[in-house]
Amino acid sequence: MLNPANEDGKRLKMLQSIENVLQVALAGVLIGVLYGLMCVGLGLIFGVMRIINFAQGEFLMLGMYATLFFGAALGGQYAGAWTPFISAILIIPLIFGFGILLYWLSLNSLSQKRDLSEETRHSAQLVITLGVSLILSNGALMLFGTTPKSTPTEFASSAVTLGPLFGDEILLFINKARLIAAGLALLAVVGVVVLMSKTRLGRSVRAAADDANAAMYCGINIRSIYMITFGLGAAITAVGGGLTASLYSFQPYVGFDFIIIMYAGVVLGGVGSITGSFFGGCLVGFVQQISALVIPQQLQNATIFVVLLLVLMLCPQGLFGKRAERV
Structure with missing residues (x-):
């Protein structure tokens, strides 16, 4: 026979997990937009x-x-x-x-x-x-x-x-x-x-x-x-x-913490593409925040590089990079 109290507890726990994931994902999008702007500046020079x-x-x-x-x-x-x-x-x-x-x-x-x-x-x-x-x-x-x-x-x-x-x-x-x-x-x-x-x-x-x-x-x-x-x-x-x-x-010395993020975003998005640099930075911010759900904060940047390597293995030009398009 099902225990209503246990069922309600499981349902509440599942909803809390969903809420946590959505909250972190939302924070990742907002932080990612800021990272994207930083990456646009670097991507323009690069x-x-x-x-x-x-x-x-x-x-x-x-x-x-x-x-x-x-x-x-x-x-x-x-x-x-x-x-x-x-x-x-x-x-x-x-x-x-x-x-x-x-x-x-x-x-x-x-x-x-x-x-x-x-x-x-x-x-x-x-x-x-x-x-x-x-x-x-x-x-x-x-x-x-x-x-x-x-x-x-x-x-x-x-x-x-x-x-x-x-x-x-x-x-x-x-x-x-x-x-x-x-x-x-x-x-x-x-x-x-x-x-x-x-x-x-x-x-x-x-x-x-x-x-x-x-x-x-x-x-x-x-x-x-x-x-x-x-x-x-x-x-x-x-x-x-x-x-x-x-x-x-x-x-x-705060610049050292962000220069790695900026280069990862530019390479992910595709070197030479301003819009690609922006979306690459957005992806970096999203991955960084989402990874906090499962790994310690000290390893968040390591997660970024794992994603970077996977993307470059599948798409060497970056996610939005094209040989003939720069903006």
């Missing part, structure tokens, strides 16, 4: 300039600190719930200009040397960007110290309720700060795609990515395009960092 930029994580770190200080300049960290998000948008011109300056100081002279082989050029770029990464992270350590910072917002302590689902059994909660950050990140990605596909600058960037020599013969200033691309890639990743700063604490 796809157009063929530079493996080890300093990309430091651009994210600078975006976090710039958002913090812009928020203070707007009236204090606790002046308004929207302050961190507004600050994350306002840092775009600052990081864009810094990226252009940094490229001109470190990589511009190397790009002008046509007598170097591709292997020598890539090796020099690796060393230069690694040096820039160390300078920026240690410089930030000297300026800001080791104390973790954050950009608090009232939205972080409130949530939007989704449901009830399946009758009155399941309720899902969406953190408002995550929801707003993901929404702004999605708008930023749409803006980048429109810029690359609908404007003259975007067409010039795509031409330089496909064949720099042919673009040069068509009258495109490759030197300027590379500077703009580097600055834009830095600014995009910095915005992703600024939006993420409202969710997590950060310190000068």
Whole structure:
């Protein structure tokens, strides 16, 4: 004879498991959108300039600190719930200009040397960007110290309720700060795609990515395009960092934690594809959050690389990569 109490207990346990999975999956989607924005910045530099930029994580770190200080300049960290998000948008011109300056100081002279082989050029770029990464992270350590910072917002302590689902059994909660950050990140990605596909600058960037020599013969200033691309890639990743700063604490070496995620997302999505980089970052965030259900937090990045290897074995071009398509 069936025991009603046991049946109700099993049903309740199953519903709780479903609720936990849905809650984590929802968090994975929102975090994945932020990762996708970061990956778009790296994918733009990597796809157009063929530079493996080890300093990309430091651009994210600078975006976090710039958002913090812009928020203070707007009236204090606790002046308004929207302050961190507004600050994350306002840092775009600052990081864009810094990226252009940094490229001109470190990589511009190397790009002008046509007598170097591709292997020598890539090796020099690796060393230069690694040096820039160390300078920026240690410089930030000297300026800001080791104390973790954050950009608090009232939205972080409130949530939007989704449901009830399946009758009155399941309720899902969406953190408002995550929801707003993901929404702004999605708008930023749409803006980048429109810029690359609908404007003259975007067409010039795509031409330089496909064949720099042919673009040069068509009258495109490759030197300027590379500077703009580097600055834009830095600014995009910095915005992703600024939006993420409202969710997590950060310190000068936080870039190292995210650079692995960004490269995994770019390779997963397909090198050379902006939309692919975005969806690759989304997949990384989703896998990272879902894996927390079954493995310890310390092994979450290992799960990302397992998925990366499986995808590359089945699809060497990445999930969205195509030989003839870049945006």
